[in-house]
Amino acid sequence: MGLYKQVVKPVxxxxxxxxxxxxxxxxxxxxxxxxxxxxxxxxxxxxxTRYDNGLEKCxxxxxCAGACxxxxxxxxxxxxxxxxxxxxxxxxxxxxxxxxxRCIFCGYCQEACPTGAIVLRKNFExxxxxxxxxxxxxxxxxxxxxxxxxAPFVGHYQxxxxxxx
Amino acid sequence: MPKRVETIVLHDSSTPVLGDVQKGGNVVVTxxxxxxxxxxxxxxxxxxxxxxxxxxxxxxxxxxxxxxxRFGSEAxxxxxxxxxxxxxxxxxxxxxxxxLRQIYDxxxxxxxxxxxxxxxxxxxxxxxxxxxxxxxxxxxxDVYVPGCPPSPDALIYAVxxxxxxxxxxxxxxxxxxxxxxxxxxxxxxEVEA
Numbered sequence: 001m002g003l004y005k006q007v008v009k010p011v012x013x014x015x016x017x018x019x020x021x022x023x024x025x026x027x028x029x030x031x032x033x034x035x036x037x038x039x040x041x042x043x044x045x046x047x048x049t050r051y052d053n054g055l056e057k058c059x060x061x062x063x064c065a066g067a068c069x070x071x072x073x074x075x076x077x078x079x080x081x082x083x084x085x086x087x088x089x090x091x092x093x094x095x096x097x098x099x100x101x102r103c104i105f106c107g108y109c110q111e112a113c114p115t116g117a118i119v120l121r122k123n124f125e126x127x128x129x130x131x132x133x134x135x136x137x138x139x140x141x142x143x144x145x146x147x148x149x150x151a152p153f154v155g156h157y158q159x160x161x162x163x164x165x
Numbered sequence: 166m167p168k169r170v171e172t173i174v175l176h177d178s179s180t181p182v183l184g185d186v187q188k189g190g191n192v193v194v195t196x197x198x199x200x201x202x203x204x205x206x207x208x209x210x211x212x213x214x215x216x217x218x219x220x221x222x223x224x225x226x227x228x229x230x231x232x233x234x235r236f237g238s239e240a241x242x243x244x245x246x247x248x249x250x251x252x253x254x255x256x257x258x259x260x261x262x263x264x265l266r267q268i269y270d271x272x273x274x275x276x277x278x279x280x281x282x283x284x285x286x287x288x289x290x291x292x293x294x295x296x297x298x299x300x301x302x303x304x305x306x307d308v309y310v311p312g313c314p315p316s317p318d319a320l321i322y323a324v325x326x327x328x329x330x331x332x333x334x335x336x337x338x339x340x341x342x343x344x345x346x347x348x349x350x351x352x353x354x355e356v357e358a
Contacts, residue, residue, distance in 0.1 A: 028232045031318050032325060044312075070283070070290045101287040104313035127310045127323035129330065131287075131301065134311065156322070 032157040043120040047149035057117035060093035064109035206331040212248035217255025231317040256284035
């Protein structure tokens with residue numbers, strides 16, 4: 001009687017819990033091959049956006065740099081001329097640099113921007129080997145065509161997977 | 166030609182048996198560094214070095230939803246003697262820096278460091294007298310992860326980047342294979358300096 005009560009019954013109860021857990025949904029995500037659905041307001045990599053006609057939205061006002069709590073944004077402004085026109089207004093930013101390693105992705109720059117030029121999107125695969133590679137210059141931040149920033153994010157390992165197949 | 170070799174092997178009893186050649190199998194030839202690189206990359210045991218909020222994300226990386234065990238890194242060790250990679254998770258204060266360095270020195274070769282989050286990598290918002298502006302002032306860092314804190318996916322991406330780096334490592338000489346300790350333990354004067 002003691003054997004049943006002290007050994008068999010607890011063992012059966014334990015296996016019962018295991019059996020109950022078997023029918024549960026699996027929770028592990030297959031990250032490098034597939035991405036989890038991110039929240040709509042997820043804030044990761046910055047983009048400098050363009051208007052539909054291809055002109056840059058950034059006017060070089062440095063409000064983003066002022067709002068940044070980590071002081072990781074550097075903006076240099078210059079005048080637009082009729083020969084070399086980059087943005088619709090008077091001024092544009094010839095240099096725009098973000099220190100990605102110091103940035104805390106708070107999104108204050110996005111909030112401060114009067115033209116909606118700087119946006120934070122869902123590309124979280126930013127890890128790298130060298131410190132110098134984290135200074136994102138304007139060439140890296142500026143989207144190649146209008147609307148590139150809004151394109152759905154495809155991870156590095158999904159890209160390699162599709163290339164192979 | 167392969168068939169001829171196989172026939173000779175099958176008929177000559179003095180030929181040494183090589184792998185599964187007699188059964189018609191294949192032989193894979195690789196270099197020792199590739200083999201070591203694969204073995205090391207797929208069993209990176211991290212050291213728990215949670216210093217602040219990033220450690221919460223590091224814990225969640227080990228938990229079942231993100232499950233870093235899929236990449237062979239589930240064995241978080243509390244002792245530096247059994248760890249390969251140190252994940253510095255959180256802001257590194259100047260008082261903690263000597264401790265971090267000592268623990269790094271106690272880890273056996275080969276060893277790697279992941280600097281997780283803005284604070285560990287560069288100081289982040291804490292540009293003040295108390296925080297070391299970048300863990301690479303104290304230990305050599307292999308992979309930096311931006312983010313405040315980096316999401317578990319971002320940390321897994323950094324671990325995959327580190328695996329790539331370990332696999333790519335080419336040894337120029339025998340000591341470069343790092344089978345034994347390369348650097349002698351630091352002398353007392355060096356520690357105090």
